[in-house]
Amino acid sequence: MKTLVICSGGLDSVSLAHVLAAKGDLSRLVSFDYGQRHAKELDYAARAAQRLNVSHQIIDMRPIGAALTGSALTDDIDVPDGHYAEETMKITVVPNRNAIMLTIAFGVAAAQGDEAVATAVHGGDHFIYPDCRPAFTESFETMQRAALDGYADIRLSTPFVHKTKADIVTAGTAVDTPFADTWSCYKGGTRHCGRCGTCVERREAFHLAGIPDPTDYEDPGFWKAAIAQASRKNDR
Template sequence: MKTIVVCSGGLDSVSLAHRVAAQQDLAGLVSFDYGQRHRKELDYAARCARRLGVFHEIIDMTAIGAHLTGSALTDDIAVLDGHYAEETMRVTVVPNRNAIMLAIAFGVAATRQAEAVAIAVHGGDHFIYPDCRPGFIDAFQAMQDQALDGYASVKLLAPYVNGSKADIVTDGARHATPFAETWSCYKGGDRHCGRCGTCVERREAFHLAGVEDPTDYEDEDFWKAATAAFQAEEIR
């Protein structure tokens, strides 16, 4: 199945690209510049495309992103430290982001005669991001079936939607994903900070998967305290 992967350059989407390249016909990668805090992850998406020998398109959505304000990913709002699943991480929500990106990706797929679009949403995203949940994936497919009726048939693939970040690490390792060539940190410094929600989630996922984490963190051990504090709060 000729498939286009929505690739941010993060661990999840790069692992998905390697999975698709191994199991299907990877046509190319589509990334989005929506005015996020840093473009560093897009560089890693470009590296992934070169490594896998496929096209890479970066869609300029900065004009749209300028209207999707109020998120720590787009505005000058502090990225808080702590566990990814905490309520405080809602500050990283960009309204309707996946719906907008997928609508464009489906248009690209139809134009390029691809049969599928793949996205790396996973179970750990469900608490914070409504457009990462199974209900959204199913509804979006139904909408696109109508939008492209008679013109193209494009399937939405979300193989991780009911899995965990640790499951993605396991799958990525199975398909020889070079994890060091992915970027997760929200802060976009020279090294992963090791303290923001996505760094904590990344470090915890490698631990749970039993896979060596090659990531260079400024704070190697913060994730332990952050995870313990979150678990204690859940028990209360």
């Protein structure tokens, strides 16, 4: 099934691209520049496309992103440190980001003759991001069937939506995903900070999967304290 993958250049989407490529289903990668402070991830998406020998398109959403204010990913707001499950991480929500990206991706897929659009949303995203939850993805696919009725039949593929990030690390390892050539950190520095929610989640995922983490973190040990703090809050 010819499948377009929405690829940020992060661990999840690059792993998904490698999984689909191993099956012979990957048709192209599409990325979005919405003015995110960690836009360096787009370079990692480009490298994934080159490595997998598929086309790569970066769609400029910066004017739209500028209107989606209030997120630490787009505005001059400090990215909080800590575990993904912390309430403070909700400041990283970009409203309707996935809904907008998916809508564009479905249009591209219809124009290019693809049969599916794949996104790497996963179970760890559900707490913070409403447009990563199964209720959203299922409803979105229904909406797209109506939007393209009689023109194209494209399904939405979300193979990780009920999986953990550790499951993604395991799946990516099985198809030789080069994790060191992916970018997760929300702070967009020269190295992964090791302290923001996505860095903590990334480090924890490798630990839970029992797979060595090749990532170079500025603070490689912070994740343990962050997880312990989140656990104490959940126990209250």
